[in-house]
Amino acid sequence: MTFPGGHRRIDRVLAEGFLDRLSEMPIEEVREMRADAEQEEVDLSYLRRLLQGRIDIMRAEIARRAGDGSQSLLDLLPSILADDGGQSPPRGLGRHATVEPSRADSHRRYVESLVADTDLSDLAAHDDAKLAHLLEVLEREEGIVSANRRAVQEVMDRCTAEIAQRYKDGGASVEELLPTESS
Numbered sequence: 001m002t003f004p005g006g007h008r009r010i011d012r013v014l015a016e017g018f019l020d021r022l023s024e025m026p027i028e029e030v031r032e033m034r035a036d037a038e039q040e041e042v043d044l045s046y047l048r049r050l051l052q053g054r055i056d057i058m059r060a061e062i063a064r065r066a067g068d069g070s071q072s073l074l075d076l077l078p079s080i081l082a083d084d085g086g087q088s089p090p091r092g093l094g095r096h097a098t099v100e101p102s103r104a105d106s107h108r109r110y111v112e113s114l115v116a117d118t119d120l121s122d123l124a125a126h127d128d129a130k131l132a133h134l135l136e137v138l139e140r141e142e143g144i145v146s147a148n149r150r151a152v153q154e155v156m157d158r159c160t161a162e163i164a165q166r167y168k169d170g171g172a173s174v175e176e177l178l179p180t181e182s183s
Contacts, residue, residue, distance in 0.1 A: 010044075010148065013037050013155050022162050027171070034159035037152050039099055044149040046101035050111045051142040056080050058135045061123045073123060114141060 012018065013036055022030060060080045061073050101107065114137055123131060165171075 009036055009040050010152070013040050014148070014151055019155065019158055022158065027163065027166055030159055030162050030166075034156055034163065037156040037159060039102055041149060041152045041156060042099050043101050043103055043107065044145055044152060046104060047107040047111070048142060048145045048149060050107060051138055051145060053081060054111065055135065055138050055142060058123065058131055058138065062128070062131055062135065065128065111138075114138060 013033075018033070022033075025033075057073070057077070057080055060076055064071065064073060064076065126134075
C-alpha cells in the first residue's frame with residue numbers, strides 16, 4: 001500500500017484503502033491500526049488545543065481593543081485560558097485518551113512557526129490588521145486540524161467496531177488478551 005503525502009502516521013491512517021479488507025485482517029493487525037489511529041487522534045487533539053489557546057488569546061486582544069481597553073491582556077489571561085472562559089465554545093467528542101501526545105514539542109514548534117514573526121507575549125505591539133491576519137491563519141489551520149481529527153476518529157470507530165464485532169461473533173476472545181501463565 002502506498003501512502004500519498006508521505007510516510008507519516010497520519011498519511012497511513014488516512015490513506016485511501018487503509019480500512020480495505022478490515023474484516024479479513026488478523027485481529028492483532030486491526031488492534032495495531034486502531035492504536036495508530038488513537039495516537040494520531042491524541043496528537044491532533046493536542047495540536048488543536050494549542051491552536052485554540054492562541055486563537056482565544058488573539059480574539060480576546062481584538063475584543064479588548066474594541067472595548068474600553070481598561071484591563072490588560074495579562075490580567076484577562078486566566079479567564080481566557082480557563083476551560084469555561086475562552087471565546088470559543090467547547091468542541092470535540094469528549095473521548096477519553098489513554099495515551100499521551102507523541103510529538104508535543106514538534107506540535108508546539110509548528111504552532112509557533114505559524115506566527116513566527118509575532119511575539120504573542122506582546123500582542124499590543126501589533127496593529128489590528130496584523131492581529132486579524134494572524135487570527136485568520138490560526139483559524140484556518142485549526143479547521144484543517146479539526147477535519148483531520150474527525151477523519152482519524154472515523155478510522156478509530158471503524159476499527160473499534162470491527163474488534164467489537166469479532167468479540168460478539170466469537171472470532172476473538174478476551175482470554176487472548178490475558179497474560180498466559182508459564183508452567
